Amino acid sequence: MELITSIKPLLAVLVTLLVMPVLVSSSNKPNVREGWTFVAGTIKFLLVLSMLPVILDGNQIVFTLVKIAPGADIAFRVDPLGMMFALVASALYIVTSMYSIGYMRGLNEHGQTRFVTFFALAISATIGAAFSANLLTLYLFYEILSLATYPLVTHHQDANSRVSGRRYLTFILGTSIGLVLPAMIWCYHITGTLEFSGAGIFSGQLSKPHATVLLLMFVFGFAKAGIMPFHSWLPAAMVAPTPVSALLHAVAVVKVGVFSIVRVITGIFGIEFLSSFELGAVVAGIASVTILVSSAIALSQDEFKRRLAYSTIGQLSYIVLGAALLSPKGVTGGMLHIAMHAFGKITLFFCAGAIFVATGRKYLSQMVGIGYRMPVTMTAFLIGALSIIGLPPTGGFISKWYLVLGTLEGDQMVMLFVLLTSSLLNAAYFMPIFYRAFFCTPEEAMFERKVDEAPLMCVIPLVITALISFVLFFAPQPFLNLAAMAVKGFIGG
Amino acid sequence: MKLVGFIIVCLTGGLLLYGTGELPAWGDPNSPASTHLSDDYITLALEQTEAPNLVTAVLADYRGFDTMFETAVVFCAGLACFLLLRDFRPKKDHYYRHVPTGVMLHVKNEARTVRTGREFEDMDREWVPSDTIIKTVCRILIPFIQIYALYVVAHGDFSPGGGFQGGVIFGSSLILLAISYNLKTLVKRVTEKFLGVFSSLGVLVYVGIGAIAMALGGNFLDYGKYAPIFGEHHIRALGMLGVEIGVGMAVTAVMVIIYINIVSEGRHDEGL
Amino acid sequence: MPELLDLIVDKYNYWLYIVLMMIGLYAMIGKNNLIKKLVGMNIFQTAIILFYVSIGYKKGATIPIIQGDHGHGAADAVIKAADYINPLPHVLMLTAIVVSVATFGVAMALCVKIYQRYQTLEEDELRMRLSEK
Amino acid sequence: MNIIDIIVAFLLVSGFIFFLGGAIGIIRMPDFYSRLHPAGKLDTLGIGAMVAGLAVYNLHHFSLTALLVSGKMLLIVFFVFMSSPTATHSIVDAGMRAGLRPWTRKEGANMEQSEPRKEEN
Amino acid sequence: MSWPIDLVILTFVIFCAIAAISVRDLLGTAILFGAYSFMMCLLWAVMGAVDVAFTEASVGAGVSTVFFVAAVFRTSRRTKD
Amino acid sequence: MTDANTGARSPENPLKTKGKVSLGQEEKQSFAPFMITFVLMFATWLILSGNFAPLLISLGLISSLIVAWFFHDLLFPSLTGKHLGIFIKFSAYIPWLIIEIIKANFHLLYLVFHPRMKELIDPHIIDFKTNLESDLAVTTLANSITLTPGTITVTTGSDGSYRVHAIDKPSAEALPGTMLDKVADIYGENK
Amino acid sequence: MNNYPAIVVIAPLLGALFAGVAAWVEDRATYPIALASLGIAAAAAVNDLITVMISGPIQYNMAGWAPPMGIEYRIDGLNALVLVLITGIAFLNLVASYKNVQQETPDRSGSFYVMYLLFVVGLVGVVSTGDLFNLYVLIEITSLSSYTMIALGDKDRGAIASLNYIFIGVIGASFYLLGVGYIYIKTGSLNMADVAAMIPAMTESSTLLVAFILCIIGVWIKMALFPLHVWLPNAYAFAPVGFARIVAPLMTKVMVYVMVRLMVSVFGYDYIFTTLSLSDGVVWMGTIAILAGGIIALSQKNLKKMMTYIIVCEIGYMVGGAWLGNELGMTGAILHIVNDALMTFALFLAVGNMVYKLDRVDITDLQGLFAKMPWTMGGFVIAAFSIVGVPPTCGFFSKWYLILGAFEAGAYHFAAALLVSSLICAVLFFKVFEVCFFEPMSEGHGHGDDHGHGHDSHGEHAAVAIEEAPVASVITLAVVSVSLIVVGLYSGTIVDRIILPFLN
Amino acid sequence: MNTFFLSIAMGLCLLMFMSLYRCLFGPTVLDRLIGVNAIGSKTVVLLLLIGCLYERVDMFVDIALAYAFLNFVAVIAASRYFHKRKGLYEESFND
Incomplete structure (x- = not known):
């Protein structure tokens, strides 16, 4: 493995940041503004993509921006795990930008300039988090992301979003300042470094009780991962416009949370260290509880986006669970799930948004028979749902497969049981939607049988993501390779 | 508040008492304070x-x-x-005195309806005739006081005194003028603008002497660097004199400014 | 007992300065009238000056002005340090006095300003007026 | 004990006696106005005598400087002789204008607390 | 040599200080405060601090008292304590 | 709007000193007060300074100049040839005054130390009128009265009226007495 | 001859005096004079900093007399850093406040600038000097000018606040002076280095202990450590904007500097932490200050008042950090002096801009400010994040060092207090942001429900017109906000190149 | 001679104490003023006496002179107060 110094990671982070002033200044010309967004998104994606071959060759790219303290610089490091995440996020940003044009203009929303600007900031922070070389940098981007998404979440500026925004901040900032920051400083105090490394940074300086506490501080501290009991911000944040929910609460924000947890487990503690203390079980237990409880709650939700939110909470815990299994296959599965779930879930959110734009409805009980009116949307929905449930022929199957393998590899039958049960629950809360959309009696149907899809800019993106979900079942190699390389770095190397 | 005050006083007093126990006796010639630096000053200062x-x-x-x-x-x-x-707000009420008869006029309107000049004078609300005796005695004394004040400023390095004391005395002499006549006499004689400029100028003399020394290649306030201009002889004493004059100017002006503003509530019309 | 007496007699200046200072401090905190407080403040500052001047005092020494024909030519004579009182505390205290009178002047001006506005100088009455608004 | 010393001692002691009279007068006199008499006069002369005594004392090492210093002391005396009656006058005038009524023998000693009389001029 | 004077004047000073802050009349306070400054000036002179004494005489006894009276003139003499 | 406040205000003028000299004369003689003030000031400086170094002498000259320039009208608001005479006569008056003062003080000492003081004193306020006119004369008499037997000047009017507080009868009766004549003589106002 | 240490002080002083003359002759000339003198001072300060970084501490003898007899200026890393900070902030504030001064003291702005410069002279002098008594005089000049300026502010309460400040300030300064007296009586010297050399020989002395306690308490009073803070909130909240913007960031910070200077350069670590072992108690005081400041700030309704309590809270950071007794804590405290000054400056700049347009800044008055003054609010947000401690703003990094220091010293309560205060600040600021962000929607825009039917056709809120503060203020705010981030990113450099060489 | 001066000085201090009585307990403000004036005049002499004790009377003359003058100013100022404000008795002043 070679370390290549290159400014590309920084550029990838900065490109959307630098475009912000342009966005603000062209607030009166929406088309120009949107154009710039696309340009920036594309450049970003290409930058990320251009680093892919290097990573696939087994090398890593590093770049140190500034030195703060020994072992805790603001530095970037592109490794397979980060690469995978960045790839997903930057690709989906373009799609979502397109979608948000359709959505926002379709609804005639106010403050669109603010919306795109903070969107750009948020995606910058996401990429930054993906490329972080150490915990400090990760924390930095984590916080920026939290704050950048606040105006997005509270976009409507009404009483409802105010309450939600408050809850969002309370959970996200409270946990990050209250738990992650001390935990991070504790680490630094003990080891004098925060650099991620495959073998972890602790070498016997930590007793088991301390390690447990520290691990829990991290796991709960990254509340964006939605681990119970710090999950309730996520359903609350669904008051945001759907593109926000889609990109941020299916991909960027929540994935940064789990990504951070995976990073900490693999990079700070190290798989071996955790296995030696058998701490994986603790995390896995928490994750399983979250999976089961959230799936159960999702069953009872009538609001489309809230159901998706609870689903997300459960799915995120899959990833944590995968990492916590501490077995190569499990970790691979967890990582893959970051990507797979992202494509699946974003499709679902797009669908919810498209329905809202077209019909103004957001409760599932009002959507009986909608399949006839919006067939394309609902087909995409089916693919997304399948991916989430983990059924072929979608990408979700691959990741879940690896997770199952991981449980077997670790000989943890309880976890296997959890996975299977939750898959059933997933099916139980997604399938009725689809069923009622298409297979309802004409009397029950609430819509005329006339195809009346959402604006094109809404539909195209969801078709794209659905297709990708589909394609990933057949061609998971890019992500699979990346995940495998990452795992090799954590365990083998 | 009284109780709080009492407690704080007791605490502080106790602390100070504790610290005093170890002090050298009063007037002990061998205490560190009287030996470390002061010896150097005493033995070297005259020479240097x-x-x-x-x-x-x-x-x-x-x-x-x-x-x-x-x-x-x-x-x-x-x-x-x-x-x-x-x-700076204009007065609302005006008081005038008819000089030949001594009759007071009180005009409540803001407009000035009475023309002042030989017959009418601007007066104050609390105007009382100034006392002949005080006025006359002060009139005679004030110039002597002033020359004394200037003497104190100039002899700062031979005898006690110096710019500050001299300035205060000069200032008091002007205050005495205001008290014995009335404030307007002083304000007319020593205008506000003059005082303002003078107070700045005084400090400016001081700082300027220092800054020019710096420009002449020495450290700030290094009077020795003036030697090329004024000669080596007594150059530092000369520098001190200049500085004392600056202090005297500033202090004089400031004392008068403070007095005038306090006694007339900033209106510069009436006072003690 | 004699030692205690010595202690008291040797340093009576210091003891009394503490008493003076505490009077000032008490007036500053405990008095209700603003001008009384100011007087307390001045007493407090004077007490410190007393302390400093007491430090400078030296038994058997004369005032810190070199004797002689107004200084000129006196440099020939040997100046003995023990003959003169330490000038440094005096210098410091000159500055301190000036500072205290400056503060006093400003504080007086403020009192006048407050009186203009509220027609009282009593702290409790001021507080009442403020809370009325 | 030469003649100068005797003069000095005499002046100082007499000055002291004047001062003593002033101090006792200030305490003993029944009202504000009568108190001013000892305060204004006896103290003035007290200062005069004592400063003069010290001026003479100062001359016992005779030199020009000493003479000038004595001259300065006499300046003090002159100054006091000019200012002290003025100050006394100023105070008594203040008492009058403020409306303090003088004590008279007929009305007795409880006059001081009586109603102030408006005094205009 | 001069310690008796020193001690006596110190006592005066303390008397004056206590009186100045306890008189129930601000003009009285001003006057007593002047007296306090006189004493202080003497004290400095006794201790050989001529320059300090000079300053105290000019500031404390003179200007300070005048400012004080001026301020009392512009405010009020009333005080509760 | 305009109300005449004829309250008990004294009809004297604080700003203009009552010189008998007219405006024209003042202008003509404006240099003399300055010079005399200057000389007086410089003499005072010499007494005060006692140091004849050139630097200090020149400083003295400058100082005297400053004071004389700005404040000569205080010392001599009006200058006439009479001033010299006044000065000489005044010098002669002083020894007499000092003797009077000493007498007065012994009288007062007697009163103060007397055990039954309150029976001896009998404060009075008396008014009398003189024909003194110039401020200086009025002031001289007033201060002399204050310094001499048992009397203090309370107020003076510009028309030469006096109000005097006397400590006992004999002092009161002695007024205005010879002192008035002497003072009037000094200032040439004994009409 | 390197005269820059003197120029830093002399330039504003000369500026003040020239402006003092100009105020009477030609009032319009005062502002350029003030600006120019501060500019020169800032340049000299930067020069000092560079010189110190290259060739170590500079020593400058005033009037050419060698230290124990004369007054010495000793510029080391710490001084130079704080000097740059002070002159820079003073300069920027002057640039920003021109309009505010015109608005608040229209008829005497010339004198205002003179006073302003004198205040800066005092601060700069306090920081540069190496003489204990000189420090006192300069503290007094600073205090005197701030008393005046504060009284010039709020018409109703400015004078009272200022008078209270005078009483407490004088007690503080006098305690310090008394402490210096005790030092002097024990050592016979006033020069810091000279005294420091003598202190190890007399560590058992009760007089020295009293001297130390008096000095430190005096400085604490002046810096408003929690129980002694009562004067601060009113004083700073009622000061005129142009002045509040500089006194709030600098005054207390300079006092913290004095404390650090006394601890490091006069009494020494050994005396304080080994002989006296006062660390625990004071760190607890810092902890209490942090919590109390934060909690009281939460209960405030006025934005300015809230800011002032945040200052009280931040003082707790620095005192606690400095007294942790280890290098990390001290590093954090020193870094926080710089950061907090910048943060507070940015906050007060923003608040000043609001005051310029709104007059009253109760939190409820701020409705819709994001739309009305977007740039001001942008700066405000960054400053707020910095106070909360969000990376990469500088507030995070000093907090980082402080917490590390707390961990090293085992003062977990202090670390906890730091974290809790971050949360409190977050709550505090988001309370404000919510008002600014949400409130206008409640009136007249009918956006209560989620779907946006019935909006203007162009889809933007056109109703709120942008009403920004003067351009100079806004630009300054932008510069300072950016510097918050830049300083944050370069805090590693600052620590390595300046603070650590100073501490070792 | 020094002992003589010292005893005179002590005597003056005693007299000051007597004047101080008027200062502290004078029924009216003006009585206090008289007391202060009396103290002031004694102080002038005392200053000169101290000068003689230090054998540096030339240095103390300046102070005494300044002192006499400033005492005068203070007394004039304080009494001038009553020329403009009525109401002499303490606590009786109310506007």
């Missing part, structure tokens, strides 16, 4: 600065920098009184 008054030597030369800021503090105080109290 040519000022027999050691206090002035230390004040205006060794620690001249302190004194500069001390003057700046005085300047600051004068400016403070001006800023806080000066009231």
Whole structure:
């Protein structure tokens, strides 16, 4: 493995940041503004993509921006795990930008300039988090992301979003300042470094009780991962416009949370260290509880986006669970799930948004028979749902497969049981939607049988993501390779 | 509040008592304070600065920098009184006195309806005739007091006194003028603008002497660097004299400014 | 007992300065009238000056102005340090006095300003007026 | 004990006696106005005598400087002789204008607390 | 040599200080405060601090008292304590 | 709007000193007060300074100049040839005054130390009128009265009226007495 | 001859005096004079900093007399850093406040600038000097000018606040002076280095202990450590904007500097932490200050008042950090002096801009400010994040060092207090942001429900017109906000190149 | 001679104490003023006496002179107060 110094990671982070002033200044010309967004998104994606071959060759790219303290610089490091995440996020940003044009203009929303600007900031922070070389940098981007998404979440500026925004901040900032920051400083105090490394940074300086506490501080501290009991911000944040929910609460924000947890487990503690203390079980237990409880709650939700939110909470815990299994296959599965779930879930959110734009409805009980009116949307929905449930022929199957393998590899039958049960629950809360959309009696149907899809800019993106979900079942190699390389770095190397 | 005060007083007093137990006896010639630095000052000052008054030597030369800021503090105080109290708003009520008869007029309107001149004078609300005896005695004394004040300023390095004391005395003489006649007499004689400029100029003389020394290639306030201009002889004493004059100017002006502003609530019309 | 007496007699200046200072401090905190407080403040500052001047005092020494024909030519004579009182505390206290009078002037100006506005100088009455608004 | 010393001692002691009279007068006199008499006069002369005594004392090492210093002391005396009656006058005038009524023998000693009389001029 | 004077004047000073802050009349306070400054000036002179004494005489006894009276003139003499 | 406040205000003028000299004369003689003030000031400086170094002498000259320039009208608001005479006569008056003062003080000492003081004193306020006119004369008499037997000047009017507080009868009766004549003589106002 | 240490002080002083003359002759000339003198001072300060970084501490003898007899200026890393900070902030504030001064003291702005410069002179002098008594004089000049300026502010309460400040300030300064007296009586010297050399020989002395306690308490009073803070909130909240913007960031910070200077350069670590072992108690005081400041700030309704309590809270950071007794804590405290000054400056700049347009800044008055003053609010947000401690703003990094220091010293309560205060600040600021962000929607825009039917056709809120503060203020705010981030990113450099060489 | 001066000085201090009585307990403000004036005049002499004790009377003359003058100013100022404000008795002043 070679370390290549290159400014590309920084550029990838900065490109959307630098475009912000342009966005603000062209607030009166929406088309120009949107154009710039696309340009920036594309450049970003290409930058990320251009680093892919290097990573696939087994090398890593590093770049140190500034030195703060020994072992805790603001530095970037592109490794397979980060690469995978960045790839997903930057690709989906373009799609979502397109979608948000359709959505926002379709609804005639106010403050669109603010919306795109903070969107750009948020995606910058996401990429930054993906490329972080150490915990400090990760924390930095984590916080920026939290704050950048606040105006997005509270976009409507009404009483409802105010309450939600408050809850969002309370959970996200409270946990990050209250738990992650001390935990991070504790680490630094003990080891004098925060650099991620495959073998972890602790070498016997930590007793088991301390390690447990520290691990829990991290796991709960990254509340964006939605681990119970710090999950309730996520359903609350669904008051945001759907593109926000889609990109941020299916991909960027929540994935940064789990990504951070995976990073900490693999990079700070190290798989071996955790296995030696058998701490994986603790995390896995928490994750399983979250999976089961959230799936159960999702069953009872009538609001489309809230159901998706609870689903997300459960799915995120899959990833944590995968990492916590501490077995190569499990970790691979967890990582893959970051990507797979992202494509699946974003499709679902797009669908919810498209329905809202077209019909103004957001409760599932009002959507009986909608399949006839919006067939394309609902087909995409089916693919997304399948991916989430983990059924072929979608990408979700691959990741879940690896997770199952991981449980077997670790000989943890309880976890296997959890996975299977939750898959059933997933099916139980997604399938009725689809069923009622298409297979309802004409009397029950609430819509005329006339195809009346959402604006094109809404539909195209969801078709794209659905297709990708589909394609990933057949061609998971890019992500699979990346995940495998990452795992090799954590365990083998 | 009284109880709080009492407790704080007891605590502080106890602390100080505790610290005092170990002090050297009062007037002990061998205490560190009387041996470490003071010996150097006493034995070297006359030779180095040519000022027999050691206090002035230390004040205006060794620690001249302190004194500069001390003057700046005085300047600051004068400016403070001006800023806080000066009231430029026109008076609402006017009082006039008919000079030949001594009849007082009170005009409640803002407009000036009475023309002042030989017959009518501007007066104050609380005007009382000034006392002939006080007025006459003060009239005679004031110039002597002033020459004395100037003497004190000029002899700072031979005898006690110096710019500050002289300035205060000069200022008091002007205040005495205001008290014995009335405030307007003073304000007419020493205008506000003059005082304002003078107070700045005084400090400016001090700082300027220091800054020019710096320009001549020495450290700030290093009077020795003036030797090429004024000659080696008594150059430091000369520097001190210049500095004392600056202090005197500033202090004089500031004392008058403070007095005028306080006594007339910033209106510069009536006073004690 | 004699030692205690010695202690008291040797340093009576210091003891009394503490008493003076505490009077000032008490007036500053405990008095209700603003001008009384100011007087307390001045007493407090004077007490410190007393302390400093007491430090400078030296038994058997004369005032810190070199004797002689107004200084000129006196440099020939040997100046003995023990003959003169320490000038440094005096210098410091000159500055301190000036500072205290400057503060006093400003504080007086403020009192006048407050009186203009509220027609009282009593702290409790001021507080009442403020809370009325 | 030469003649100068005797003169000095005499002046100082007499000055002291004047001062003593002033101090006792200030305490003993029944009202404000009568108190001013000892305060204004006896103290003035007290200062005069004592400063003069010290001026003479100062001359016992005779030199020009000493003479000038004595001259300065006499300046003090002159100054006091000019200012002290003025100050006394000023105070008594203040008492009058403020409306303090003088004590008279007929009305007795409880006059001081009586109603102030408006005094205008 | 001069310690008796010193001690006596110190006592005066303390008397004056206590009186100045306890008189129930601000003009009285001003006057007593002047007296306090006189004493202080003497004290400095006794201790050989001529320059300090000079300053105290000019500031404390003179200007300070005048400012004080001026301020009392512009405010009020009334005080509760 | 305009109300005449004829309250008990004294009809004197604080700003203009009552010189008998007219405006024109003042202008003509404006240099003399300055010079005399200057000389007086410089003499005072010499007494005060006692140091004849050139630097200090020149400083003295400058100082005297400053004071004389700005404040000569205080010392001599009006200058006439009479001033010299006044000065000489005044010098002669002083020894007499001092003797009077000493007498007065012994009288007062007697009163103060007397055990039954309150029976001896009998404060009076008396008014009398003189024909003194110039401020200086009025002031001289007033201060002399204050310094001499048992009397203090309370107020003076510009028309030469006096109000005097006397400590006992004999002092009161002695007024205005010879002192008035002497003072009037000094200032040439004994009409 | 390197005269820059003197120029830093002399330039504003000369400026003040020239402006003092100009104020009477030609009032319009004062502002350029003030600006120019501060500019020169700032340049000299930067020069000092560079010189110190290259060739170590500079020593400058005033009037050419060698230290124990004369007054010495000793510029090391710490001084130079704080000097740059002070002159820079003073300069920027002057640039920003021109309009505010015109608005608040229209008829005496010339004198205002003079006073302003004198204040800066005092601060700069306090920081540069190496003499204990000189420090006192300069503290007094600073205090005197701030008393005046504060009284110039709020018409109703400015004077009272200022008078209270005078009483407490004088007690503080006098305690310090008394402490210096005790030092002097024990050592016979006033020079810091000279005294420091003598202190190890007399560590058992009760007089020295009293001297130390008096000095430190005096400085604490002046810096408003929690129980002694009562004067601060009113004083700073009622000061005129142009001045509040500089006194709030600098005054207390300079006092913290004095404390650090006394601890490091006069009494020394050994005396304080080994002989006296006062660390625990004071760190607890810092902890209490942090919590109390934060909690009281939460209960405030006025934005300015809230800011002032945040200052009280931040003082707790620095005192606690400095007294942790280890290098990390001290590093954090020193770094926080810089950061907090910048943060507070940015906050007060923003608040000043609001005051310029709104007059009253109760939190409820701020409705719709994001739309009305977007740039001001942008700066405000960054400053707020910095106070909360969000990376990469500088507030995070000093907090980082402080917490590390707390961990090293085992003062977990202090670390906890730091974290809790971050949360409190977050709550505090988001309370404000919510008002600014949400409130206008409640009136007249009918956006209560989620779907946006019935909006203007162009889809933007056109109703709120942008009403920004003067351009100079806004630009300054932008510069300072950016510097918050830049300083944050370069805090590693600052620590390595300046603070650590100073501490070792 | 020094002992003589010292005893005179002590005597003056005693007299000051007597004047101080008027200062502290004078029924009216003006009585206090008289007391202060009396103290002031004694102080002038005392200053000169101290000068003689230090054998540096030339240095103390300046102070005494300044002192006499400033005492005068203070007394004039304080009494001038009553020329403009009525109401002499303490606590009786109310506007």
